[in-house]
Amino acid sequence: MKILVAPLNWGLGHASRCVPLVQRLLDEGHEVILGGDGESLTLLRKHFPKLRYTYLAPLNMRYSAGKHQVWAMLKAIPQLFFWSLKDHAMLKALLREEAIDQVISDNRFGLYHKQTECIYMTHQLHILLPKGWRWAESIASRLHARIYARYNKVWVPDYEDPQKSLAGELSHSTFNIQHSTLIEYIGPLSRFQNNRNDPSTPNYDVVAVLSGLEPQRTILEQEIIARYSGKEELVLIVQGLMHRPNTRIKRGNMTIVPSMSDTELVPALLGAQRIIARSGYSTIMDLEALGLMQKAELIPTPGQPEQEYLATYIAQKSLFS
16 A cells, blocks of 8 residues: 655654554555655654655744743644645645555644545544643543544554553543544554663763754753753753754763664663653653653653643552552
8 A cells, every 4th residue: 555654743752653653564565655844754754764755734833931831822723723724735636646545644633535544643532731721621622533533543552451551541531432433542652662672881871852842842951951061970962853963062971962863862761870851652652662761750841731741640650560
């Protein structure tokens, strides 16, 4: 089959979890076309440089620099709406040019069409909102359900058993009962799922892996530099900037790199005493795949309820595991 795989460009997590999916499709003999925009498409192209790719509608979101994101997200609603319409139009144009047997959309709302089988991938069946807005969570979750009801299937990258779940109530919502026939739990997806026993050399005491929207990505980077500057620990900061030249900057006890290949990053993570990262779901799947959850300091993006919930949920889960 000819399959289009297209992740949302919102940090690197959506693209990261598509890496094992694309590899599985290639191993099964399918022809894969990469779709997307921005750094997420850059990440996929670096992993699969020989694959065809197509640009889809660009999404250039930004967070607030403060501790709350409500107004930033409210202001973004019109942008998200028109981005989705443009994505849908670009898919229609692509399907006029060539036959595509299947579309796998990781949280891109507009990639559905009656002409082909369309699969929507998400771990957020239950949409969490900030305090003061919890009354609207059922509305938001039902609106999300109306989006994915346009697709033939909904893939959830988590365990179906709530006791094993890595996403907790995010992926086991009561709001999706009417669409339960669409939903299929496919298990966690990590590009590191086969690297747990890779040999490691403890070159760094602390490894910080950054991602996410600006300016919060930069704010966390600056906080880590301030915390460890001049200290004894050897610190590696992976900025998560796929578009920058891959050059290393040495600042005393710190090494800063824009990005790393998996073969470089996995040994650094395995050898570290502490790992610092945002509590994004793809990061959690990667840490679980490597057996490194106990080493992780998960820092949620301020004002992002999903990450705040996941940081607390994983901490509690680790206590009782």
